[in-house]
Amino acid sequence: MIAFNLDPKSGAPFYRQIIDQIRYGIVTGSLAVGEQLPTVRALAVELKVNLNTVSKAYKELEIQKVLETHQGTGTFIGPVSVRIAPAEREAKLKSICAEFYTIAASYGFKKEEMIAELKRIEGGAR
Amino acid sequence: MIAFNLDPKSGAPFYRQIIDQIRYGIVTGSLAVGEQLPTVRALAVELKVNLNTVSKAYKELEIQKVLETHQGTGTFIGPVSVRIAPAEREAKLKSICAEFYTIAASYGFKKEEMIAELKRIEGGAR
Amino acid sequence: MIAFNLDPKSGAPFYRQIIDQIRYGIVTGSLAVGEQLPTVRALAVELKVNLNTVSKAYKELEIQKVLETHQGTGTFIGPVSVRIAPAEREAKLKSICAEFYTIAASYGFKKEEMIAELKRIEGGAR
Amino acid sequence: MIAFNLDPKSGAPFYRQIIDQIRYGIVTGSLAVGEQLPTVRALAVELKVNLNTVSKAYKELEIQKVLETHQGTGTFIGPVSVRIAPAEREAKLKSICAEFYTIAASYGFKKEEMIAELKRIEGGAR
DNA sequence: GTGGTCTAGACCACT
DNA sequence: GTGGTCTAGACCACA
Numbered sequence A, B, C, D: 001m002i003a004f005n006l007d008p009k010s011g012a013p014f015y016r017q018i019i020d021q022i023r024y025g026i027v028t029g030s031l032a033v034g035e036q037l038p039t040v041r042a043l044a045v046e047l048k049v050n051l052n053t054v055s056k057a058y059k060e061l062e063i064q065k066v067l068e069t070h071q072g073t074g075t076f077i078g079p080v081s082v083r084i085a086p087a088e089r090e091a092k093l094k095s096i097c098a099e100f101y102t103i104a105a106s107y108g109f110k111k112e113e114m115i116a117e118l119k120r121i122e123g124g125a126r
Numbered sequence E: 001g002t003g004g005t006c007t008a009g010a011c012c013a014c015t
Numbered sequence F: 001g002t003g004g005t006c007t008a009g010a011c012c013a014c015a
Helices: A014-028 A039-049 A051-063 A086-108 A113-124 B014-028 B042-049 B053-064 B085-105 B112-119 C014-028 C041-046 C053-062 C084-106 C111-124 D016-026 D040-047 D051-063 D086-106 D111-122
Strands: A067-070 A076-077 B067-071 B074-077 C066-072 C074-077 D066-070 D076-077
Touching: A014 A039, A014 A051, A014 B085, A039 A051, A051 A067, A067 B074, A076 C074, A086 A113, A086 B014, A113 B085, A113 B112, B014 B053, B042 B053, B042 C111, B053 C053, B085 D016, C014 C041, C014 C053, C014 D086, C041 C053, C053 C066, C053 D111, C066 C084, C084 C111, C084 D016, C084 D111, C111 D086, C111 D111, D016 D040, D016 D051, D040 D051, D040 D076, D086 D111
Parallel strands: none
Antiparallel strands: A067 A076, B067 B074, C066 C074, D066 D076
8 A cells, every 4th residue: 555645835736646656655565566545536535636547547557667557457457577668777867867956956056955965855764 | 157058858957057056056165245247149149049038047046046147247146144044045956855765765776875876976075 | 805996107017016905905904814815817807917017026925935936726814824934024124214205304304304294194093 | 416326226217316316416405406427428427327328317307307408508407396286296196105105015115114224214314 | 021819629638 | 728929010208
């Protein structure tokens, strides 16, 4: 299972926050391979968002082969194999970091500040 | 001066890319206090976008007191004083880092990997 | 709720009149924190102006953190906290008063006359 | 004579600041009836503004019959008679005050604050 | 020539 | 249906 938590102020659209939290749940093991996710309707009620919003998140993860939908049965975490191709992995890290760096730097933050703040996140328990 | 560069694929709207590049130019010193920016028309031509798009970017920065516009005269970098309210600064850093962390973590990257990659960026000359 | 009212003769641009009326509505309590504003489209129809004009007004207030917009949901009055930074507040009062004084004095009005007239406005119920 | 002083940050356009200062000079007696004003060119140089800007200010005051231009001789303060018709005087005060009040109130300033700030201006020496 | 405002209309993103 | 972005083009205000 997994506890979802949407922040309207984050700027990120809800559907993206849902996607990120599901991916995050998977890599941290909160969501096991093959585990069933809440139904679209149930999650929409829980998060107090529109059905379409949850639907969109599930659909995008399905496209990325992270989830599998079985008609009439529900939505499940897909096999671990296809998460990220190892070849892509480094490129992805680079692109995410570069974008982050550009944005933070445009506000005048120094690299040391960014790193210090990152280290502070979640205490390092992970 | 400063070389602008729009990327239609980035997903970020044009006017926001312009804003970010001006902010970035200021914090890196490419744009000096009091310096005149390209005219709305000139920049629109250079970037091949509509007048209003450039105008919108300048306007937002003016509201944020980053720029000063004098009608009939031009647009200038404002005084350095109120770039970001100190109180907001830390909150901004936190929110940027948190979002970055969530995204990167959702791809399974560990904090150490992120920090290592960040350290690699731009050598630290800044 | 709030009754908007544009005056084409006032000299002030439409979008600024909208901004002023929203700010005024907030400080007088006609607009409560968290309340939803008319949709961009609805207000545009009501005021017989273009969508973009209303949008521009909302956008400026959003940048100033007076409003919050949630895409797909609507536009809302933001939390009361950061209406005007306390530091700016006094400066704003000074500049508004100084301009008023200069104009009134240029017509030969004495300070006592201005103050007497001000006291007469709205009975003081506010 | 009169010492002009333009403030680029005031928001008021230069030509209006010039107009206000001339009117102000007249009502305070710094500028006597029939006195000659600086030439457009001289004032433009002194204030470091465009010729057209000064020209526009003089022209508007001429329309209001505050100034008189004699071709080839210069610009002079007109006869005092036509400054403001007494009938208009009260209406003018009301309209100026009302506008000021609306703007200040939209920023949440109370009447007492406005009056206090007004009293503070120029010490009351006038 | 500089920026500012407004319109009309199209298309996109999110709920 | 909500707001967001962009374009094209007109007209205005200021220096």
